[in-house]
Amino acid sequence: MLDIFRGLKNLIKVSHIHIDSSIFRLHYSITVMILLAFSLIVTTRQYVGNPIDCIHTKDIPEDVLNTFCWIHSTYTIPSAFLKIVGEEVPYPGVDNSRTTSPSDRKYTKYYQWVCFCLFFQAILFYAPRWLWKSWEGGKIHALMMDLDVGICSEVEKKQKKKLLLDYLWDNLKNHNWWAYRYYLCELLALLNVVGQMFLMNKFFDGAFLTFGFDVIAFLDRDQEDRIDPMIFIFPRMTKCTFHKFGTSGEVERHDAVCILPLNVVNEKIYVFLWFWFLILGGLTALVVMYRCVVIVSPRMRVYLLRLRFRLIRGDVLDILVRKSKLGDWFLISMLGENVDSLIFRDVMHDLAAKLSAANSGVGLGGSLRGDPGQSGHLMHHHGSTIGRDPLDV
Template sequence: MNKAPRQKRAEIQRLTSISNLRTKQLSGSVGKREHEEPDRIEHFDLELRPSKLHDLKVGEFISGGDSMVAGFLDAVAKVRQFRFHNDDDLYDRLSRRFSVILLMLFTVVVSTKQYVGDPIACFAPAQFTGSHVEYANYICWISNTYYVPFESTLPARHDERPKHIAYYQWIPFILLLMSVLFYIPSVLWHAFSTKTGFDIANLVKTLHSMEQLNPDIRDRTLRYIAKHIDRALEIQREMGTGFFSQFTRILRRHCPFFIIGRAQGNYLTFVYLFVKLLYITNVVGQLFLLNIFMGSNYHGYGIEVLKNLLSGRECCRSARFPRVTMCDFEIRTMADHIHKHTIQCVLPVNLFNEKIFIFIWFWLVIVSVLSSYGFLICIWQQILPFNREHFLKKYLKIMNRITRESFDRKLFHTFSNKYLKPDGVLVLRLVAINTNDVVMGEIMVALWDSFKRAQDADGGIFV
């Protein structure tokens, strides 16, 4: 009988205590907030103290010469934040994008092994202590080594021994310089293309962002881009109204080589072809520059590797990157006695260098072949008028602006050769490469309609 009232009283007391506790928490939350924040800061500070000590140790470790290396690696790590321009084709991107990224990655790998790890380890005499061994490793690394195959005899006279191999320490800087050389032509192309009024990179960037806009803003953006291209073409045509342009037009009738200029509408095309030639010259020239710098037959390195693979020998063992070398150095004592030492050293870093430069050789050959092919394709597409017309006709047919029944060949010829000209077709071709067919078709339609309106309004202005 008494169990039910007792249970009710216990339940009421429990609920009352919970209510009082919540009331105290709410009333004291404001007052305690000032105390909670310092406690939280103090708690985090206690948690961060070990990491601060750890950072201090790391700072001590990279002090001196290694701090420069850490700064270099930190700069290289920021390469991924770099933005490349999309104003060329795949053959150009093989050089200025993929080659640059590849060489920068190789630079990081080799630099880490050379300056953070142990690039060399020498087999010192038994009387050498720990500091002596460390000194021998350093002196052999900075004063260079030389290679003597095990099947050959080491000459007794120092002047008869092979010449020192001096490029190991410079490998990261060689790779860095190669990446810069690969990127220079794209800088020239971007500078010249923007100077003519055709900022292809920004056009492509705007077209890519257009997909995220609502239909009304998208249509206005598309019309603006078409108007921008139309205005740039108009500026080119106005350049052909001066006395000098008329004089060059007369010369062009008698001298077929005098055909390049903005007024003729082919200036950007020839700049683009010249930049493509620079890409080819760069990649072929780097093979021979590496050959000169390394003092060996590097341009035949990959062929040598293939021969070794076909004959069943070790493919990658080469005198260019020997793993075991010899080192001569002298030690002066307090009594002015000079002790000469010849020791054997192993270069673990050459295990990476060897594989990297084999890959670079094949990469340079592939890029040179594809870049040459891209150059020939560009000549075929841009220099010959019927190829330019075929490109334009394809998109106008897709967008139903021209049909077989209503096709005006003379009007279309004027649109291609008098309105757009080679430079306008090149800009549209590069936009098509870096966007998609739908966007390209819409731009083509806008330019075609603008051209026809101008023809109808001015009675055939493009003659």
């Protein structure tokens, strides 16, 4: 099993360039790796053995009966789950078909499709990441210019900082659509998790949405009273009916009891996925709500920048938020996660100085990286006093 996960380790390699949030990365790295690993496990006989083994007679070859029951599905009798094993029925869900109504049969067909369904789910989880990567277009990587490593010559550092500053200045207020595309991808990730819960609920005939709660309730019941809810969805013993011509030319009916070792693995997989999707969906919903607050509240943007970038002065962050739009705030946040903190501080101070100078209509002789008192005096002198701005928090 470790070999399977070792082959998928490239999926969880986190790039040193961050273009999304950590919760968003859980969707396309950890979750995709888990789903692909599960898809491979259920197809490997090394861990499961034969997916189906049916008790056969000498009249029917073993391979023929197993293949027929695998292809045409098997069934259980729901009323037989409540009967006493060893007295009324031989196994939970297995009973005499002649004494029960044909409508009292639950056919188990999903097990043929589990590996394909898990693989399809992995593709759906990666889709928002693929979409955002194509829309992002390598912008963050291009703007970084290896400035994530602060050790370089002063000449090179100064030149790269100027290029980054010029880009931010020339393209100010032009990043809204770029940011909204990312927010759309996060929303798609949330819709994907919720949609997949309902997809699996349909896959298991409406029994999946409450599956985790049923398992928890089962663990809390007394040993004598409890019935394992997992055998309702993932029966280990089922029945299969095979018809053939006898020696006299008449149709003969053969009822076989089949063991499904694959369901022992399936039940563990889907118990884990139920809890994982619930946690992932909850975290993603919180992120989407956080994005909504950021969109409508400039004050929150200032607070978040102050919380994350403590090397940058508060008045500088006020100017950046007040003189820019949501898309610029998002780009600045992404750059702050990737660029060296000291270099990022210098660029933000210089950008705030240019914004203040442009607003006052004259050029500033120095940068906000200089003496805070002098910078504040200059901005006050030109009618741009920050302390009177309503966004100053």
